[in-house]
Amino acid sequence: MTDTTDWAELPMRVGLGQFMEPTEERLRFAKQLGVDDVLLNMYQYDRPEYEHMPDGEEMPLEGDGVWSAENLVALRERVEAAGLRLNAIENFPTSFYDDVMLGREGRDEQLANLKETIRNVGAAAIPVFGYHWAPAGVWRTGTETVRGGARVSAFDADAVDDALTHGREYTEAEMWDNYERFLRELLPVAEEAGVTMCLHPTDPPMPSLGGVAQIARDFDRFRRAMEIVPSDNHGLEFCLGCWSEMGEDVEEVIRYFGGRDEIVYVHFRDVEGTVPAFHETFVDEGNYDEYAVLSLLDEVGFDGMMIPDHTPHVEGDSDWEHRGRAFTVGYLRGMLRAYRAERGRDR
Incomplete structure (x- = not known):
């Protein structure tokens, strides 16, 4: 089965993501919420023990640092069988490219594997691949409660253990050098394969975590990241929560990158506070005006997918916060329906 979706003809829309196992139950749940697009987060599928999904069916992504085109096609067709579109895959397993990010021995082999995987993503007609440049991943230092006692994650720099996570300190200059090599190697492959790659901010956007400099942490550094190797196949995995954590002017950021058509898709969430201390919250509470943000995204011509990102863990929720995500989707x-009605538009 070949995907024939004309992605350029689709409007700004709401999807569902941030889960790894595309079980029939989860895909059915997505469809019941009224969305047509999903994003799958595959950061763990690099080891044989992940070859089976919870419902016992085979998981069509497996190890050795490469995802095959055959298995990626099977993944897309599984999503399509539920009446959905596989809009994007997010996150190589860190073990696929930790040597690349840190410039260690093994980098060349990993780069070769990444190129093969990107070619296979394109061959499987999956249009977007999101990635991060944070070897230690997402950091949180605790939890807090918000409206009605819902639990959320929190970060406080004063509570961070400053032990080295990767054996030594890695300077910002090193991380930029490694990142530039990654882009120069991968972006030509992505262009040839018809895949758009997009960068997620560091979460939290601190200068350094575990001794590793974090380069995707503010407006100026994102602008640099987009300018190192200019490409129509490179943009932002626009995580509103992370930009809110930064304390940046969200309107300025959207106008700049949206005006350059570099916002590929949006993680729609918010926090209260900014680095060095913040906690997550419901989408309708936080640092920014969510309706103004949606309006501005439309104004700059954004026509991609918006998904709930991290959500509060509400009463009776599951391990992937399906109830919290359902609230955000709704x-x-x-908001999107009201916005369009105000402007006399149906899409």
Whole structure:
């Protein structure tokens, strides 16, 4: 089965993501929420013990640092069989490219594997691949409660253990050098394969975590990241929560990168506070005006997918916060419908 979706013809829309196992139950749940697009987060699928999904069916991504085109096609067709579109895959397993990020021995082999995987993503007609440049991943230092006692994650720099996570300190200059090599190697392959790659901010956007400099942490550094190797196949995995954590002017950021058509898709969430201390919250509470953000995204011509990112863990929720995500999907769909009605548009 070959995907025939004309992605350029689709409007700004709400999807569902941030889960790894595309079980029939989860895909059915997505469809019941009224979305047509999903994003799968595959950061763990690099080891044989992940070859089976919870419902016992085979998981069509497996190890050795490469995802095959055959298995990626099977993944897309599984999503399509549920009446959905596989809009994007997010996150190589860190073990696929930790040597690349840190410039260690093994980098060349990993780069070769990454190129093969990107070619296979394109061959499987999956249009977007999101990635991060944070070897230690997402950091949090605790939890807090928000509206009604819902639990959320929190970060406080004063509570961070400053032990080295990767054996030594890695300077910002090193991380930029490694990143530039990654882009120069991967972006030509992505262009040839018809895949758009997009960068997620560091979460939290601190100068350094575990001794590793974090380069995707503010407006100026993102601008540099987009300018190192200019490409129509490179942009932002626009995580509103991370930009809110930074304390940047969200309107300025959207106008700049949206005006350059570099916002590929949006993680729609928010936090209260900014680095060095913040906690996550519901999408309708936080640092920015969510309706103004949605309006501005439309104004700059964004026509991609918006998904709930991290959500509060509400009463009776599952391990992937399906109830919290359902609230966010409904809230975003309601805002989008109201926004279009105000302008006499149906899409």
